[in-house]
Each structure stands twice: as C-alpha cells, then as structure tokens.
Amino acid sequence: MKELVVLVGLPGSGKTSFRNRHPGWAVISKDDIRRNVFHRDFDLEYEEAVDRIFSAMLVEAVDSPAQVVCVDNTNLTRAERAPLIEVARLSGRLPIAYVMPLLPMKTMYARKLRQLAELARTHPEISVGGFPEERYESMYRRYEEVSEEEGFARVFRDVAVVPTSKRSRRPRRARVRPARTLKPLPLFAQQV
DSSP states (O other): OOEEEEEEOOTTSSHHHHHHTOTTSEEEOHHHHHHHHSSBSOOGGGHHHHHHHHHHHHHHHHTSSOSEEEEESOOOSHHHHHHHHHHHHHHTOEEEEEEOOOOOHHHHHHHHHHHHHHHHHHOTTSBOOOOOHHHHHHHHHHOOOOOGGGTOSEEEOSOOOOOOOHHHHSOOOOOOOOGGGOOOOGGGOOOO
C-alpha cells in the first residue's frame, strides 16, 4: 500500500537528514519551497504563499504514482497533523509518523543556529534571517506527543539520525598508483 510519511520534530532535530536517507521518496517541504521558490529561509511575509504552494504540491503528490510521499515539516501538534492524516485517508495512503528525538531545548536551539549559519555560508543566494530563542522556545513548548490514536497506522519514535562528518559526505577520490609501480598479472606477463 502507498504511504504518506509525516516527519515530526523541532527545527534542527534531523528531519531533513532523515528524509535524505530515502532518496526514492517524493518529498513535500515548506523549507524547500521557501528556499527554492523564494530564496529565503523563514520570512513571515511569504508564509501565506508558502502554505498555498505546499497545499497544492501535497494534493498533486498524494495523487501521483509515488509509493511514498513524505511531508518534511515540523508537524508539532495534533492539529497540524490531523489534516495530513485525513489527506492520507482520502488518497488511500497509509499514514506513517517518524518522530525525531526531543532533546533539551538549549541543545536543539544551538543545533538549529549551526544549521542556519551553515545555510548562509553554503548558499549565499538564500536570505537567511535569525531565529529568536523565544520563537524556538515557543515551538518547543507547543510540541505534542504523537500517538497511533491520532490515526497513524504506525509511529516510529526517536528515529536515530546518524550524523555525518564533512569528510564522509564528500565522495572519496580513488588513489591511483603511478604506472611504474604496477606489476602485470601473471596471466599477461611475458615469458622471458
């Protein structure tokens, strides 16, 4: 059966890293819309347009032949998750939740600030604003536990995201030995 995967977690909790481990998934993400369409991180002035584009993309994605459609947003409250469960039901998809670990607020906020600094450094074309600690703390307090009673067929909790170092993200270049040090295989060696 086709699935609608709902990622749940605070900003910086590892949702995008988790979804990137599943390259076959069709992904709908408000962050992707903000960055790829409007070339900015969160900006309240653009959120109404982001929401409209997200809704249209979700409708098209769940109607597509994609086996798994993934919603990569915070989805912190039952009220935010309920419409996604309903979309899954109406489209004949199995609603599955993957819940990121909930770490101490200061740890998660520091992680989010590092992500924003990295985004600004690696993507100068994207306007990256700040993320006030009060806003993050408000989101942290709003978080509601996820349960099957909401309508999810399955809930996977504390999904482990294996951190990758900068070194391991780059493909390794093969070491090439100079030709003079290579010895022919015995099969092709000339008999002298």
